[in-house]
Each structure stands twice: as C-alpha cells, then as structure tokens.
Amino acid sequence: MLELLIGIYAGICWLLIKKLKLIPWNFNTQVVVYSLPIFGSIALILSLNYFCPITSDVKVGNRSVDITTQTLGKVKKVYVKTNQEVKKGDTLFTIDPVPYEQEIKSLEAQLSNMKSTVSSYTSDIDASRKNILSLQSQLDLSNKRIKQYQELVAAGAANRFDLEQAIATSQDLQSRISAAQAQKTSLEAKYHSTHNGENASIAELRAKLDQAKWNLSQTVVLAPTDGLIPNVQLNEGAMMAPFKSAFVLIQKQQSIIAFFSQNELETVKEGNEVELALKTAPGKVVKAKLEYVVDATSQGIMNNAGGMLGGNATTSGIPETARQVPETDGKLIAKFVLDENEQPLTVGARGTAVIYSDHIKPLHLIRKVMVRVSSKINYLIPKLH
Structure with a gap:
C-alpha cells in the first residue's frame, strides 16, 4: 500500500x-x-x-479434553473413528460390563441377606436374654450346692471330689453367662447402630451397591461436549485403566489470540473491529471483535520469594483471565471473538490481525487494503522444492 x-x-x-x-x-x-x-x-x-495496530503473531486454538474412564476393563466396542465430529452425550466406546453386573448381583444378594439378618436381631436378642436368665438360675443353684458340699465335707459326710466338681460347674456357668452377655451386647450394638435412620450394615451394603451401579454406568463412555476427535487408535479388546487417556476430544469453542508489543494497544478498547488474514484461508478476510486485552504478563508477576516469574515460568500468580492463554514473552495478549456469520477457523491457524481503533478512521482504509493484500499473498508458497 x-x-x-x-x-x-x-x-x-x-x-x-x-x-x-x-x-x-x-x-x-x-x-x-x-x-x-x-x-x-x-x-x-x-x-x-x-x-490501527497490526501483528503477524496470531494463533487459533481450541481447548481439548482427554477422554478417560474411571473403571478397569476391556474395551468392548469403539463407536468413533479418526476425524469424526461428535455431539455431547454421543457414545464413544464401551467397556465389558459383565464383571460389574456380577458385582451388582452379588451385592444385591448380600443386601437381601443382611436385611433378613437385621430383622432377626430382635428375636436373637430376646433369646440371648432368656439364655442369660436360665444360666443365672443354674449358677444360683450351683452356688447353693457348693455351700452344702462345703458343710458336708467339713462334717465328714461327703467327699472333697464332689465339692470340687460343683465349683468347676459354677465356674463353667459363669463363663457361659459372660459369653452370652457379650453376644447380647454385640447383637444390641448391631441392631441399634444406624446411619441416616437406617441400620449401619444395610447402609454400608447399599452404598457399595450404589458404587457398583455407578461403576457399571462408567462402562459406557460418552462425549462430555461437542467437538472433533482428530485421532483414534483405541481398539476393541484393549485394556483400559482408570484415568488412562483413550484419545483427545477437541472442543468447538475457539480461542483466537494475538500478541502485541506493550505500547501498541493504547488506543484500542473492547468491541473494536478486528480483521484477520490467515494462512489457512488465502484471499479471505475474517471479521472479528476485540473481546479483551490481558493487562498482565508473567514478567511482572512476583512469586512468593519476591522474584519475577519470567517468560517460561508458571502462571499460577496471574489472574484467571491471563491464565486462559499461553505465555506472552513480555507481550500483551489480545483475545478476539468471531462475528456471528463467520465459520469456525482451522485449529492451529496462524496469520495476521489488525485492530481498528475509534480514532482517525480514514487510516482504516489504508490498513484494510494492506490486510487484503496480505491475504492474497497467502496464496504464494515460496518453496524451492
């Protein structure tokens, strides 16, 4: 121009x-x-x-989601293929559900048995109480006989063996009473132990059953959001472990960012017109709006020790809006949003971007011509081979 x-x-x-x-x-x-x-x-x-600031450092990126499962098992069927678009809720692959179905049946049987056991606790406690009373009566009678044998032995009317046998019988009854009381206490503790108004043993098995049902539901892996699956290498029969990545889902939502020198964005503001000339779309000018400028760089953030983070350091101290985009190497980041009538851009596209401020609008014409020339130049492929 x-x-x-x-x-x-x-x-x-x-x-x-x-x-x-x-x-x-x-x-x-x-x-x-x-x-x-x-x-x-x-x-x-x-x-x-x-x-009308311009930059040739424009990047189009989409967030990705690792598709994993929280269950262990063999892959039964894969429903997607490479470069396939999916909708939220679509089935991606399934894991063999048989082990989890068997676990559910086992827990259901255990829960049924436990309900029967708990319902019998009342009769068992009553039987233990009667058994203790019976043993206590026998112990009282045994103690009376011991006194009688002691008097007879002292008078020489009975032998000492009968006295020792009566004492042994009394001690055995005392042991049996202690065991019966312990059994009664254990039954009462189990019967009165509750969680949220339900017997604790039943509640525990019910929780295990709910967990087993949840594990079964995780054998069907669904798409968490709309997106594109760029590469599928998962095969039927492969073993999947919890949190092991099966493949990557690229989300539909795009982030278009551009890097500007720190003194280039003084006159721009949110909502200003933006034009993009991308290498993936030669001859086309893409319309967008300035969403915001991240007013922070990692070089200005101090860590807990008082030092600067630097260009390649972590972004843990940067505000949330700044941590949504990559490191800037001292440059400011401008984030753009496409106009409603624009089609999604190629993931990873690079190119040129111009922000048109509200000042000296006749300059816009010159810059617009330059952007369109740049978009035409993208047709050229300067290779010697």
Missing part, C-alpha cells in the same frame, strides 16, 4: 512539474518533492501502528 501511495505521489509530481509545468523545478521544489514522501511515509507508518 505504501508503494502504491508513493507511486501516486510520483505521478502527481510528474504531471504538475514535468508535464503541465505548473510548478518550477528548482532547488526548493526538489527539497520539498524528495522530503515530503520520506517524512510523510514515516508519519503514516507511525499513525497506522498507533491507531
């Missing part, structure tokens, strides 16, 4: 000075004629860069 303006200027000078001879060709005229394009070009370039 600059070359075209200089050519037009040269033509006007030739017409006025050489052809029509309306202006004399002297020293003063020569100084003006040669100086004007130099200083004019400098002023034009500086004005364009300030009021």
Whole structure:
C-alpha cells in the first residue's frame, strides 16, 4: 500500500512539474518533492501502528479434553473413528460390563441377606436374654450346692471330689453367662447402630451397591461436549485403566489470540473491529471483535520469594483471565471473538490481525487494503522444492 501511495505521489509530481509545468523545478521544489514522501511515509507508518495496530503473531486454538474412564476393563466396542465430529452425550466406546453386573448381583444378594439378618436381631436378642436368665438360675443353684458340699465335707459326710466338681460347674456357668452377655451386647450394638435412620450394615451394603451401579454406568463412555476427535487408535479388546487417556476430544469453542508489543494497544478498547488474514484461508478476510486485552504478563508477576516469574515460568500468580492463554514473552495478549456469520477457523491457524481503533478512521482504509493484500499473498508458497 505504501508503494502504491508513493507511486501516486510520483505521478502527481510528474504531471504538475514535468508535464503541465505548473510548478518550477528548482532547488526548493526538489527539497520539498524528495522530503515530503520520506517524512510523510514515516508519519503514516507511525499513525497506522498507533491507531490501527497490526501483528503477524496470531494463533487459533481450541481447548481439548482427554477422554478417560474411571473403571478397569476391556474395551468392548469403539463407536468413533479418526476425524469424526461428535455431539455431547454421543457414545464413544464401551467397556465389558459383565464383571460389574456380577458385582451388582452379588451385592444385591448380600443386601437381601443382611436385611433378613437385621430383622432377626430382635428375636436373637430376646433369646440371648432368656439364655442369660436360665444360666443365672443354674449358677444360683450351683452356688447353693457348693455351700452344702462345703458343710458336708467339713462334717465328714461327703467327699472333697464332689465339692470340687460343683465349683468347676459354677465356674463353667459363669463363663457361659459372660459369653452370652457379650453376644447380647454385640447383637444390641448391631441392631441399634444406624446411619441416616437406617441400620449401619444395610447402609454400608447399599452404598457399595450404589458404587457398583455407578461403576457399571462408567462402562459406557460418552462425549462430555461437542467437538472433533482428530485421532483414534483405541481398539476393541484393549485394556483400559482408570484415568488412562483413550484419545483427545477437541472442543468447538475457539480461542483466537494475538500478541502485541506493550505500547501498541493504547488506543484500542473492547468491541473494536478486528480483521484477520490467515494462512489457512488465502484471499479471505475474517471479521472479528476485540473481546479483551490481558493487562498482565508473567514478567511482572512476583512469586512468593519476591522474584519475577519470567517468560517460561508458571502462571499460577496471574489472574484467571491471563491464565486462559499461553505465555506472552513480555507481550500483551489480545483475545478476539468471531462475528456471528463467520465459520469456525482451522485449529492451529496462524496469520495476521489488525485492530481498528475509534480514532482517525480514514487510516482504516489504508490498513484494510494492506490486510487484503496480505491475504492474497497467502496464496504464494515460496518453496524451492
């Protein structure tokens, strides 16, 4: 564009000075004629860069999601293929559900048995109480016999063996009473142990059953969002482990970012018009709007030790809006959003971007021509092989 303006200027000078001879060709005229394009070009370039900033560092990116499963098992069937678009909720692949179905049946049987066991706790506790009373009566009788044998042995009317046998019987009854009381206490603890108003043993098995049902549901892996699956290498019969990535899903939502020098974005604001000339779309100018400028770089963020993070350091200290995009190496990031009538862009596309501020709008025409020339140049493939 600059070359075209200089050519037009040269033509006007030739017409006025050489052809029509309306202006004399002297020293003063020569100084003006040669100086004007130099200083004019400098002023034009500086004005364009300030009021219509341009950059060739544009990146189009889509967030990705690792498709994993939280269950262990063999892949039963794969429903997608490479470069396939999917909708949220579409089935991607399934894992053999048989082990999890068997686990559910086993837990359902255990839960049924536990309900029967808990319902019998009342009768078991009552039986234990009666058993303790019976044993206590036998112990009382045994203690009376011991006293009788002691009196008879002292009088010489009974042998000592009968006394020792009565004492052994009493001790055995005491042991049986202690065991019966322990059994009764255990049954009462199990019967009265509750969780959220339900017997604890039943609640535990019910929780295990719910977990088993959830595990079964995870054998069907669904697409978490709309997107594209660029590469599928998963095969039927492969073993999947929890949190092992099966493949990657590229989300539909795109992030279009551009990197500008720190002094280039003084005149722009959110909502300004943006034009993109991408290498993946030669000859086309893509319309967009400036969504926001990330007013932070990693070089200005201090870590806990008081030092600067630097260009390749972590972004843990950067605000949330800044952490949504990559490192800037000291440049400011501008994020764009496509106009509604624009089609999604190629993931990973690179190119040129221009932001048109609200100042000196006649400059927009010059910059628009430059962007369109740049888009046409994208047709050229300068390779020697």
